[in-house]
Amino acid sequence: MQPVATTFFFYLLSGLAILGGALVITRRNPVHSALALIMTLLAQAGLYLMLYAPFVAGVQIILYAGGIMVLFLFVIMLVNIEKAQKQEQFNKQWLVGIAAAAALGVLFVLVYMKGKALFPERALQLPEQSNTQEIAVLLYGQYMFAFEIASLLLLVAIIGAVVMAKKRI
Amino acid sequence: MLDYIQGYLSSNLTPGQAGNVFWVTVYILIVFGGISVAVIAMNWLERKALAHFQVRLGPMRVGPHGLLQPIADAIKLLTKEDIIPSGADTFVFWIAPLIILCAAFTVYIVVPFGPTHAITDLNIGILFMLGVASLSVLGIVMAGWASNSHYPLIGALRSSAQMVSYEVAMGMAVVSAILMTSLHGLGMYGVAAKSTGTGTLSMIEIVKMQQEQQVWFLFKFFPLGLIAFAIFAIAMVAETNRAPFDLPEAESELTAGFHTEYSGLRWSLFMLGEYAAMIAVSSIAVTLWLGGWMRPFPHWLAGETWDLVFSLFPGLTFLGLAAIAFIGVARMPKHPYFKIQTAGLGGFGAVLGLIGVVLFVPLVRDRIQDIYWFAAKVAVFMYLYIWYRATWPRYRFDQLMKVGWKVLLPIAIGVLILTAILGVVL
Amino acid sequence: MAPITTLHYLVAAAALFVLGVIGVLTRRNVVIILMSIELILNAVNLNLVAFSRLYGLHGQIFSIFVITDAAAEAAVGLGILIAFFRNKETVNVDEVDLLKW
Numbered sequence: 001m002q003p004v005a006t007t008f009f010f011y012l013l014s015g016l017a018i019l020g021g022a023l024v025i026t027r028r029n030p031v032h033s034a035l036a037l038i039m040t041l042l043a044q045a046g047l048y049l050m051l052y053a054p055f056v057a058g059v060q061i062i063l064y065a066g067g068i069m070v071l072f073l074f075v076i077m078l079v080n081i082e083k084a085q086k087q088e089q090f091n092k093q094w095l096v097g098i099a100a101a102a103a104l105g106v107l108f109v110l111v112y113m114k115g116k117a118l119f120p121e122r123a124l125q126l127p128e129q130s131n132t133q134e135i136a137v138l139l140y141g142q143y144m145f146a147f148e149i150a151s152l153l154l155l156v157a158i159i160g161a162v163v164m165a166k167k168r169i
Numbered sequence: 170m171l172d173y174i175q176g177y178l179s180s181n182l183t184p185g186q187a188g189n190v191f192w193v194t195v196y197i198l199i200v201f202g203g204i205s206v207a208v209i210a211m212n213w214l215e216r217k218a219l220a221h222f223q224v225r226l227g228p229m230r231v232g233p234h235g236l237l238q239p240i241a242d243a244i245k246l247l248t249k250e251d252i253i254p255s256g257a258d259t260f261v262f263w264i265a266p267l268i269i270l271c272a273a274f275t276v277y278i279v280v281p282f283g284p285t286h287a288i289t290d291l292n293i294g295i296l297f298m299l300g301v302a303s304l305s306v307l308g309i310v311m312a313g314w315a316s317n318s319h320y321p322l323i324g325a326l327r328s329s330a331q332m333v334s335y336e337v338a339m340g341m342a343v344v345s346a347i348l349m350t351s352l353h354g355l356g357m358y359g360v361a362a363k364s365t366g367t368g369t370l371s372m373i374e375i376v377k378m379q380q381e382q383q384v385w386f387l388f389k390f391f392p393l394g395l396i397a398f399a400i401f402a403i404a405m406v407a408e409t410n411r412a413p414f415d416l417p418e419a420e421s422e423l424t425a426g427f428h429t430e431y432s433g434l435r436w437s438l439f440m441l442g443e444y445a446a447m448i449a450v451s452s453i454a455v456t457l458w459l460g461g462w463m464r465p466f467p468h469w470l471a472g473e474t475w476d477l478v479f480s481l482f483p484g485l486t487f488l489g490l491a492a493i494a495f496i497g498v499a500r501m502p503k504h505p506y507f508k509i510q511t512a513g514l515g516g517f518g519a520v521l522g523l524i525g526v527v528l529f530v531p532l533v534r535d536r537i538q539d540i541y542w543f544a545a546k547v548a549v550f551m552y553l554y555i556w557y558r559a560t561w562p563r564y565r566f567d568q569l570m571k572v573g574w575k576v577l578l579p580i581a582i583g584v585l586i587l588t589a590i591l592g593v594v595l
Numbered sequence: 596m597a598p599i600t601t602l603h604y605l606v607a608a609a610a611l612f613v614l615g616v617i618g619v620l621t622r623r624n625v626v627i628i629l630m631s632i633e634l635i636l637n638a639v640n641l642n643l644v645a646f647s648r649l650y651g652l653h654g655q656i657f658s659i660f661v662i663t664d665a666a667a668e669a670a671v672g673l674g675i676l677i678a679f680f681r682n683k684e685t686v687n688v689d690e691v692d693l694l695k696w
Binding site: 017025055059076121163 | 598599600601602603604605606607609610611612613614615616617618620621622623624626627629630631633634637640641644645646647648649652653655656658659660662663664665666667668669670671673674675676677678680681685686687688689
């Protein structure tokens, strides 16, 4: 199946993602930042779909946009942000921070320009119809150990978060 | 151009899979229109059915037997004043109902009305549906937060906690149904053929697996399919904030919960999103357990004559509805004030009868089969929703959370493990 | 327009990464910093999935694990935030200085 209008959708989705990212770091109201982050996450799920990764796109929508962002919104509501919204939003070292990030960006650009020959564009196209099945074969075969460790990690995170947020232990 | 349009008609894929943008747009418009009509009909049916359950008549004045009541409601809601509470975050207040509406309607692009009658068939169909349905929690949280008032905030927190809890049990029940797609073999216990070990998440493939295994997943591995379906049926009622789990929006408890401060058009967007979400999760249940678009008894009562008998059902349904309308006409009071209503009801009955007669034409009869059986099964679920609301009292919030985490989740995990064991052993 | 190559996806991921780093380094609100960390993780995921189109499914599996880790880390980070907020009534990172003399 030929993808429809790949160039247009790529620029649209990545533009939305980067716009969302810019809004996250500049909004005064954390709820607006959370909304912008949701926009970024959903645009990213669209980018995953364009990269022939529908399972990762589905996981991104369920876990990130539907789970983690709900968690963020809950905590924003629990924490009193009224006072924080009236204070100064950017810290005293903001110029140094932006300079460091700009240096990082320049580093990225140099790496990509010099190393373009390292990842030649192959015509490998992953079949989209059996993506979930093939991920399952790899996940439960080769990466079984990592899978079990990840579930243990989630258990530890759940217990830790519950203990830390309780009023009296 | 014309053979771009014609070229799709001879293929046996969904238009999304065939990549045909024109037919995708046509299907999207048809589904959107169909769901809107279904929501309007559901609104009317809920008021009439609740009234009849409570031994009263319901709306009778607006049209014959209240048939034009939803239109009157829509006009009233559209012309109400749009109030935004002071101190409310205007942008978030505005966008919250839109998120719920978009999440509720985006789900329909993978709902399979037939083997080729879906907008598209994603490889991750059921995962997509569950994920996008979980985005409506975000809309509810934002609606409660942006209203800048106590009752909506508490209602939103309760509602989102409830939805997130029941999503877990729902997911487990869905996983055990997906597990059954890979456990081949014929009939209830699957002992005839051996399993290929490859299941599928795609909605159309799930129904095709039920067709191959010659059993609805409701009856597969006998009590297990039924228990998984029961867990999903309970969780989906909680997921859509309907009775008996409607504490967050109950009028006597929280003055309408998270949509207290919304008036007019915005409130109607919430209701539209709620009914659309109800139809969406019912179609998940129908696809996963009740055989999707398959007619009843496709293998026990097989053959040409039985196919013919079952293909008469759509026409007979509409003729039956027309007959009920004409009985209503006969029972109308013979007073000159009721002339218009009697004529209206007679006209409505005539339209239904005409549709019924059209559905007897063999050309239409063959094509409408799948969509009819799917819609009939979803309609049964819609009636069950109304029945639950009329019959059962509300759960208190702590009882609700206890049922979700301490009762449904362990049973769902147990069903999953037993399904896996039975699938490997048998 | 030129056809979209892997380099386009990498540049988009780099832009998201730099935005996330700016957010972590310049904002004072802890919740915004945590959200910027999520931006960084997403940029890494986009990189992984973009390369997995060329080199097989391992990148996608790694990105599933990264998403799982991000969920765990967000939960723990927000738990710490709530515990700290209960003590000091502020979400300002500059005031997390209980160990200073």
